[in-house]
Amino acid sequence: MRFTSEEMAQTKRFDELYAKSQSDVMLSIERRVCGCDYGGTSWTTRSEADGLITLLGLNSRTHLLDLGAGSGWPALYMAKTSGCRVTLVDLPPNGLRIAEQRAAKDGISAMVTTRIADAASLSFPDNSFDAISHSDLLCCLMHKHSVLAACRRIVRPNGRMAFTVISVAPGLSAKQHRRAVENGPEFIESDDDYTSMLEQTGWKIVAYQDLSASYAASCSRQLEADEAHSDDLANLIGSNEYLERVAGWRAKLAAIDDGLIRRELFLVAP
């Protein structure tokens, strides 16, 4: 599938972010916000990652595919904790390179495969994986329907998929909708809601959680952590970008608190 210039620009931004994410200051902030230090860019916390291991039934006999895997959070953690094999897919090379280094450091390289690929057009054979996960991936790409359909094709008949996604709340006025879009991930908008898209692509919803309250709490910790590390962070990214970043967290937190954007978890089966 061809990428738009906006999608290519986003991949470049993620690539630069993954390189910076390994600095001491970014890792300290991440520990405070999500309880991990992989260089993550989703809002998945360590306790959510523990929950995913249980929801997906991961163990040494299962093979997990993590899409939009970034620098390995939370997939490498899930592999290390459960003993499952894992295949990581993403587009920015820096993220997957850092993930490979982390897997080597954690002594789990033999269980880990990485692949640069578009989650919307995956070339794995049918019925390849016992479990599929993605953390805030679908709000970072345009072809959400194609990703869900590709996942349905490559999951085994008794497999499961668990994913989190950030979306615009339903029933907003035009003004509220604009504010939601401004404060969410770049591709937060979708023509259909996730329940309909899952149904259209052959998935059944097994469990659902609204994670918006925990999203707000994480965003609030992000703001506090950034302010606590203001000098080091401004040195790393520049003073102007630091100020924009902190203002962005404030506006995002207000939009979540006002019920304009939400974060949800879906556990689905074929």
Ligand SMILES: C[S@@+](CC[C@H](N)C(=O)[O-])C[C@H]1O[C@@H](n2cnc3c(N)ncnc32)[C@H](O)[C@@H]1O
């Ligand atoms: C919010 S980040 C999550 C990264 C990581 N899983 C984490 O939790 O930190 C979303 C990831 O999706 C990736 N992504 C966006 N569009 C993609 C696509 N079409 N195919 C594969 N990955 C994509 C981005 O490069 C980014 O690394």
